[in-house]
Amino acid sequence: VVNPTTLTQLDIEPQSILVVHSPSGTITDFISSPPNLDATVDQLCQRYGGDSQVTVVRLKPDQFLLPGFIDTHIHASQFANMGLGYDMPLLDWLSTYTFPEEAKFLDRDYAQRMYRTAVKTLIQHGTTTAVYYGTIFTDTCCDLVDIVRQNGQRAWVGKVNMDRNSPQYYVEDTQQSLDETERFIRYVQDTTPSPLDLISSTDSATASVVSDQDDVASLPLVMPVITPRFVGSCSSKLMQGLADMAVKYQLPVQSHLSENLAEVAWVSKLHPECTSYTDVYRTYGLLNTRTVMAHGVHLEPEEIRILKEHDVGMSHCPNSNFGLCSGIAPVRQWLAEAGLNVGLGTDISGGSSPSIIDAMRQAMVASRILHMRAEHSQLPCASDSQDESPVLTVNEVLYLATMGGAQVLGWSHRLGNFAVGKVFDALICDVSDPSFESPVPVLNPVMGWTKRLEKFVYLGGSQNIASVYVQGRCIHRQSGST
Ligand code: GUN
Ligand code: FE
Numbered sequence: 168v169v170n171p172t173t174l175t176q177l178d179i180e181p182q183s184i185l186v187v188h189s190p191s192g193t194i195t196d197f198i199s200s201p202p203n204l205d206a207t208v209d210q211l212c213q214r215y216g217g218d219s220q221v222t223v224v225r226l227k228p229d230q231f232l233l234p235g236f237i238d239t240h241i242h243a244s245q246f247a248n249m250g251l252g253y254d255m256p257l258l259d260w261l262s263t264y265t266f267p268e269e270a271k272f273l274d275r276d277y278a279q280r281m282y283r284t285a286v287k288t289l290i291q292h293g294t295t296t297a298v299y300y301g302t303i304f305t306d307t308c309c310d311l312v313d314i315v316r317q318n319g320q321r322a323w324v325g326k327v328n329m330d331r332n333s334p335q336y337y338v339e340d341t342q343q344s345l346d347e348t349e350r351f352i353r354y355v356q357d358t359t360p361s362p363l364d365l366i367s368s369t370d371s372a373t374a375s376v377v378s379d380q381d382d383v384a385s386l387p388l389v390m391p392v393i394t395p396r397f398v399g400s401c402s403s404k405l406m407q408g409l410a411d412m413a414v415k416y417q418l419p420v421q422s423h424l425s426e427n428l429a430e431v432a433w434v435s436k437l438h439p440e441c442t443s444y445t446d447v448y449r450t451y452g453l454l455n456t457r458t459v460m461a462h463g464v465h466l467e468p469e470e471i472r473i474l475k476e477h478d479v480g481m482s483h484c485p486n487s488n489f490g491l492c493s494g495i496a497p498v499r500q501w502l503a504e505a506g507l508n509v510g511l512g513t514d515i516s517g518g519s520s521p522s523i524i525d526a527m528r529q530a531m532v533a534s535r536i537l538h539m540r541a542e543h544s545q546l547p548c549a550s551d552s553q554d555e556s557p558v559l560t561v562n563e564v565l566y567l568a569t570m571g572g573a574q575v576l577g578w579s580h581r582l583g584n585f586a587v588g589k590v591f592d593a594l595i596c597d598v599s600d601p602s603f604e605s606p607v608p609v610l611n612p613v614m615g616w617t618k619r620l621e622k623f624v625y626l627g628g629s630q631n632i633a634s635v636y637v638q639g640r641c642i643h644r645q646s647g648s649t
Contacts, residue, residue, distance in 0.1 A: 168199070168232045169620060170585045171566040174502065179620070181612040185232070186211060187591040192639030194591050229599035230633060231616065233565075234584045235295025235592035236523035237572025240421070240461040240482035240512025242300045243285040243311055243324075244269050244278075248516035253490045257427040257517075258399075260491055262334065265516070269302040269327075270337040278307035282314045285515075289320070290643045292522045293632040295592040296321040296572065296582070298421060298459060298482070298512075300394055303327050303339055305347045309354045315389050316358075319642035321592065323576070325394025325421055326351040330405045345408045348393070352416050355391040386581050386590065388638065390418070392459075397423040398434045398447050410452030419457035419577070422448065425470070426462035427493045445470035454479050457577045461512055462487075463501075464494035471505045480508040480575030483567070485529035487517030495533045498559065498567075510572035511564075524627045527564035531624075534559040561624050595634040597648065598623055 168185065170178040182204050186196035201207040212221045226232065245268060252264040272278040282301075289297055299315075299322055301308035308326040315322045326348055330341045339347070393413045395401040401409075413420050425431055425444045434444045441447045445466065448454050454477035461482040466474075474481070483498050501507040511526040512518075520526070538557045556563075573583025582592050598619050603626070605618035623631060635643035 168197075168585060169565075169616070171234065171562070171570050172584060174563055174566050174571075175560070177562040177565060177620075179613045179616045181616065184208060184211065185585060185591065186215070187639045189639055192590050192637075194585060194587050194589050197585055197587055224595075226595060227597070227599070229603075230595050230597050231620075232585070233293075233594045233596050234569040234582070235594055235635065235637065236293045236568050237296040237298075237510055237576070237583070238289060238294045238513050238523055238526075239298050239459055239480070239510035239572050239575050240300075240484055240514050241285075241289070241294075241297050241521075242515055242517075243282055243297075244272050244300065244302045245516035246281055246285045246288070246521075249521070250519045251516065253519070255491070257430055257491050257493060258433070260517075266334050266337045270334075272302040272307045273304050275307060275310065278302075278304070279310050279314065282307070282311045285521075286311075286314050286318045286320055288521045290318060290635055291632065291645075292524070292629045293594045293596075293635060294320070294521075294523055295594070295635060295637050296576070298323045298325075298392065298576070300325050300327055300396075300421070303329055303337065303344070303347075305351045305354075308351055312355055312358070312389055319388075319637050319640055321388050321582075321637050323390050323392040323419060323421070324355065325392040328395045328405060328409060329400040331400060331402045333400050341402055341405050341408070344405055345412070348409065348412060352391045352412070352418065355389060356416075359387055359389070386578065391416075393418050393420045393453075395420070395422050395453065397426075397430075398437065398444065399430065403438075403451055406448075406451035406453055413453070413455060419459065420453050420455060421459045421461070422453065424448070424460040424463050425465045426488075427491065428465060431465050443467060443470050443473075445473050449473055449477070459510075459575055461514060462493065462496065464488055464496045471501065471507070475505050475507055478508070480510060480577075482512035482514075482575065483509055483530060484512040484514035484518055484526070485533040486520055486526060487512075487514035488533065489529065490519055491517050493517075495537055497537060498530065499534055499537070499557075502563075503555065508571065508574040509567055510575035511567050522628055523568050524624065527568050527624055530564050530567065531559050531561075561621050564624065565620075591636055591639045593636045594632055595636075596623060596627070596631050597633040597645075598627075598631060600630075602626065 168180040168183045180199040184198040188195045215221050301311050328344045330344050393409050438447045456478040458479045535558045570583035573579040582590050603622050609615035633645050633648040
């Protein structure tokens with residue numbers, strides 16, 4: 168069991184047992200490296216009612232368990248554009264590639280086909296929780312919600328809002344944008360299965376084990392998220408109205424922030440009454456403890472202070488920041504100096520990969536570039552302390568991909584790693600391919616797994632994700648895998 172516990176500490180527990188209660192999907196026991204594994208499994212089976220009540224899943228020798236990946240920023244409506252259009256900076260790219268593609272999502276058939284592809288692809292890559300942008304079209308955003316539920320993934324889903332500076336064929340009227348957002352929220356809430364539905368699907372004995380139904384309810388599989396696209400496409404009135412709605416329905420907010428220099432300059436022209444890009448969101452009430460802001464490449468120190476003050480989570484999207492030449496976010500600084508919560512995002516299709524393992528690699532590359540730049544120009548590094556690596560480490564990016572994401576969502580008490588009381592959102596990873604063998608002599612199993620994990624982060628992909636579990640339910644099994 169590979170378990171990220173703090174930013175720098177990754178616990179590796181060989182030969183361990185996790186007990187997961189069904190149907191709540193909660194971890195009820197975590198027994199690390201018992202002296203006699205088989206005897207302990209037998210005892211547990213007896214304790215929980217014998218073979219008819221218990222399913223035992225044994226990992227193969229080359230498999231390990233990892234918490235599911237959390238993609239904190241992903242446009243489900245941009246899969247067709249993945250790998251296209253990186254010859255343009257953000258604002259041109261939006262009008263040339265992105266808006267025309269998203270406008271197609273008025274068409275139910277097209278939208279359902281693309282959304283199905285998006286959700287299935289992310290699951291195959293090990294994303295157990297995704298924070299989605301749909302488009303401005305409510306009906307097909309509702310379809311996205313249905314598709315996520317059908318596939319058993321955990322998600323926040325946002326109906327995008329845009330009422331200004333947008334093409335005629337892809338824009339809303341302010342009031343219509345607000346009304347449609349409310350309709351979307353109601354749809355998600357009205358179609359959320361109650362925790363009682365979950366429990367009544369099995370025998371009555373289970374009901375007593377689910378000790379706190381409110382707990383189950385507080386962690387719905389699919390939740391709406393208020394989604395003003397970015398300041399450029401949302402009027403002050405719209406932003407204010409959306410902020411009121413976030414309060415009314417107790418919902419999180421997501422948007423884009425300080426991604427590209429031309430965008431930052433444009434926003435300051437649009438809002439002379441505000442002191443910065445971040446200040447615009449603050450002024451119109453969109454910063455709350457469950458706000459997720461993507462990019463943040465060009466933030467000023469005062470903006471970082473405001474983000475910390477409001478406990479806003481940052482989605483670091485390095486693949487996209489490279490693809491659109493947006494810049495490099497100083498993640499080490501966010502973590503070490505500002506203490507911000509940071510998760511990873513693929514930002515498809517600004518990013519070209521659906522894989523959070525890719526996001527981990529790109530985050531490491533981004534931090535290396537910043538480090539080399541500082542070193543070569545003899546600037547002070549974000550981290551000059553002796554005991555801290557100047558670049559993001561394997562342990563750190565594994566943390567950002569799991570626990571970091573959970574912190575950004577305000578759910579780190581319920582998911583993000585393995586602990587009793589958390590939900591079992593997990594991946595069975597497989598490194599049986601000979602390229603994952605380590606030629607370096609290893610002294611003990613933990614050291615061997617450390618090496619393989621390093622290779623998993625640098626070489627791994629969907630081919631290494633054997634099974635995917637959300638809330639204790641297996642939602643994907645790679646073909647040929649048992
Ligand atoms: N800013 C506003 N909209 C978008 C989008 O769709 N992708 C990215 N990367 N940035 C944006
Ligand atoms: Fe984005």
